[in-house]
Amino acid sequence: MTTPNRRLSLDEVLDEFFYSADKPTPAQVIRACEGHPEYRADIVEFAALWTAYEASSEPAEDASTSATHAEDVSFLQSFVLNRLHELDGKPASTSDLESTKRAVAALKGAKLARAAAFVGFGSNVLLLAKVLTTITNVPARIVKDLAEHLQVLQADLQQCLRPRVAGARSYSAARAPNAPGSETWESAVRALPVSEDEKKRLLAFQDGDAS
């Protein structure tokens, strides 16, 4: 393990850890933890997931699901070309992505409630929590208003809301698995314990997206 002159980021530590061996050994993991105790939990969890990967058998191929779909390739192609345009097309100004990530991470408790009210969710704080974690098609109007509230760029906020996935079931062992983790705007709104009129109002946030 090198002695850093500056504090290494978690990413750098995991890179060093991962690229130094074919699979995690106890000695290697313990050495990494001792060298970077501030990242111990992340290092050990990463090692466990890596171990699980190496120990898992190759998936049985199912002909019905094994083909790559042309529309998925096309979707990904659009994603790549758009990102290239964003990265290569804009001037080399500093990105505010990190500060946007921090602003999103700080949305908890009262801040979350204020943001929910600002974007027009009223007291439906859970809906905003889902916007930040599980909803796959957040209406553009909400991204715009939330960016305004956080005083960040919409493009940076979009990056923070991507990838639009989250775990589907409870990590807690104390209770039964809960609701699916990735959901559409419509299904998230319909699941809210609010009146039908309120659901109709919230569903209308999508109205501008189709055009």
Added chain:
Amino acid sequence: MHTSEADAAVAALDDHALRARLTRKDWRNDPLFIPDEQVFSQFRLARAKDDKARLGLLAEALNERLLEHSRKFALKMRMVPGLIDDPRRAALEIASCIWEHLLARASDAAHAEKAFGQFFKRRALDFFKALLAKKRKLQSSLDTDDDEDDEVLVTDHLDELKDFNTPDLLAARQQEFGRVNSRLLEILTQKEYITFTLLNGDNWQVQEVAAALGVTVKSVNNYKRSALAKIDKEFKQ
């Protein structure tokens, strides 16, 4: 690893010939198969030259390959249907994440040019870890009393479990790991999962897990005992 000669040969192909070469799939036996490293290297070259036609062609080939790698990763890690409902969606999410690193991080791009598969595994594992963290964050924002880790830690009266390793026991452990792996993330806490995976997936010693986690051997034995009880309950039909 591909060579600069091979790179030059691929670079010399016209778009039509390159497209034909990129359709070849038999990476084990076909000498004309273009490895992922080389496809990505050519992609970077096209990006640097702002050759949009070539860029699109190579991006499309990489997309097909990335979606396939991602789908296999998701299935192997049992992300589907436990964490993400649809394998196509899982593949798209992983592939998008991988692209983000390829496009925006020079160190990742450089590594991908040398060892694409290794780079892919590193970032796909990161994606999986982030997915779990996101799930835990969502869960904790909805829970107010989710502290089962503490409940495990305070069970101080349990005897330490013996940890004898014989070849038969090691084989049986790995077989058991393979059998229950698909449900582990759903039924175990984070520390129980880490403990069970390291002990059973790769035959670590309890002491080694304790040193890695920075906890006592007794705590690890508690995680192990608790994990086994939950697994036994889950799979006892």
